[in-house]
Amino acid sequence: EAGVTQSPTHLIKTRGQQVTLRCSPISGHTSVYWYQQALGLGLQFLLWYDEGEERNRGNFPPRFSGRQFPNYSSELNVNALELEDSALYLCASSPGTGWDGYTFGSGTRLTVV
Amino acid sequence: QQQVKQSPQSLIVQKGGISIINCAYENTAFDYFPWYQQFPGKGPALLIAIRPDVSEKKEGRFTISFNKSAKQFSLHIMDSQPGDSATYFCAARVQGGSEKLVFGKGTKLTVNP
Numbered sequence: 001e002a003g004v005t006q007s008p009t010h011l012i013k014t015r016g017q018q019v020t021l022r023c024s025p026i027s028g029h030t031s032v033y034w035y036q037q038a039l040g041l042g043l044q045f046l047l048w049y050d051e052g053e054e055r056n057r058g059n060f061p062p063r064f065s066g067r068q069f070p071n072y073s074s075e076l077n078v079n080a081l082e083l084e085d086s087a088l089y090l091c092a093s094s095p096g097t098g099w100d101g102y103t104f105g106s107g108t109r110l111t112v113v
Numbered sequence: 114q115q116q117v118k119q120s121p122q123s124l125i126v127q128k129g130g131i132s133i134i135n136c137a138y139e140n141t142a143f144d145y146f147p148w149y150q151q152f153p154g155k156g157p158a159l160l161i162a163i164r165p166d167v168s169e170k171k172e173g174r175f176t177i178s179f180n181k182s183a184k185q186f187s188l189h190i191m192d193s194q195p196g197d198s199a200t201y202f203c204a205a206r207v208q209g210g211s212e213k214l215v216f217g218k219g220t221k222l223t224v225n226p
Binding site for chain 2: 040042048050058101102104107
């Protein structure tokens, strides 16, 4: 069974640019979660999508947004990139019911210069 | 306040020893407490989890101890091996259907051969 896949694996962007990160959940999983893992800050909750709807949002500015497609894959968009957005962005998925933890992907390493 | 405090930040253990990582929380509205293991370049992987109605859960060499009254939980790794060297995160799920996990800041474990 394929795990959670994320693309790209690495990305370098310039301050002020926009970026789109992609995530494919495990087959059969309908919920997708996005987390930011910045150095020294642990994992910070960004967004939760389920059945195509945004269900919950973390304490991040509106320039962080995303969506979930009918096939349950998801995109995370970050506009007007700032240097402090440099981090590992992790996507996770879980079944819609019988929740028992997430399965994380390997992440996208974003560097803003 | 939704916060999980994890200690120590780093831990060095000899092969065969016991590794102990502690976490504490203040918000009583948590209903699920997982531990994740993360190797460099990989996303966190669910290691073991416990619900607050259970005081201890053991899976192989890994044991979670949970003290509801003290709002503390800990991970014990028995017979620690060099392959256990990784960063460990405790987390707590906010109850009420938010599906949000609040993570500790991580403990970097090094097991010396």
